[in-house]
Amino acid sequence: NAGVMQNPRHLVRRRGQEARLRCSPMKGHSHVYWYRQLPEEGLKFMVYLQKENIIDESGMPKERFSAEFPKEGPSILRIQQVVRGDSAAYFCASSRYRDATGKNEQFFGPGTRLTVL
Amino acid sequence: GDSVTQMEGPVTLSEEAFLTINCTYTATGYPSLFWYVQYPGEGLQLLLKATKADDKGSNKGFEATYRKETTSFHLEKGSVQVSDSAVYFCAPGADKLIFGTGTRLQVFP
Numbered sequence: 001n002a003g004v005m006q007n008p009r010h011l012v013r014r015r016g017q018e019a020r021l022r023c024s025p026m027k028g029h030s031h032v033y034w035y036r037q038l039p040e041e042g043l044k045f046m047v048y049l050q051k052e053n054i055i056d057e058s059g060m061p062k063e064r065f066s067a068e069f070p071k072e073g074p075s076i077l078r079i080q081q082v083v084r085g086d087s088a089a090y091f092c093a094s095s096r097y098r099d100a101t102g103k104n105e106q107f108f109g110p111g112t113r114l115t116v117l
Numbered sequence: 118g119d120s121v122t123q124m125e126g127p128v129t130l131s132e133e134a135f136l137t138i139n140c141t142y143t144a145t146g147y148p149s150l151f152w153y154v155q156y157p158g159e160g161l162q163l164l165l166k167a168t169k170a171d172d173k174g175s176n177k178g179f180e181a182t183y184r185k186e187t188t189s190f191h192l193e194k195g196s197v198q199v200s201d202s203a204v205y206f207c208a209p210g211a212d213k214l215i216f217g218t219g220t221r222l223q224v225f226p
Contacts, residue, residue: 004160035216042206042216043161056212091160093214106214108153108160 004094004109012115019079021112025094032075037089082116089113119144119215123207126221138192138220140207148209150183150190155204197224
């Protein structure tokens, strides 16, 4: 069974460019989560999506960041006009479902390491 | 808001030593509790979990017990190996996992 896949693994962008990060969840998983890990810090929740819906985007910066999870294809985290402070590792996780209490196990991808020059 | 506090690292141990990594949390309601491990250059792997009070999660010799009264979920292992060297994250949560800064473990032969 393939795990959560993310690409690219490493991405270099210059200030002002756009970054697109892709995440393919595990087979049979319809819930996707994005987290950001700044250097020497823990992961911070960004957004939770189901197919074609954003469930919780409370961790997303108000500007320049957007996420989608279309009916077909991977989830995309898009960062417009990147700045140096966006340099971080971005991790995607997926889960199969939401159980009755809203608790579910998340499986993480290997991450995309974004460097903004 | 919800938060988690882990003991600061690095934790440096000799092989076969006993390991404890403390974790306490504040959360609304009764979240599930998870320990994740991150090896260098990799993503997070679920190590163990507990979903209700007094549950004990265990895997690969690691254990942690969900203590509701002390809001803690300390990670323990009786005899660590060099291959256990990694960063360990305690994470309470439901849909949204709350991560601490992690605890780096270094095990020397």
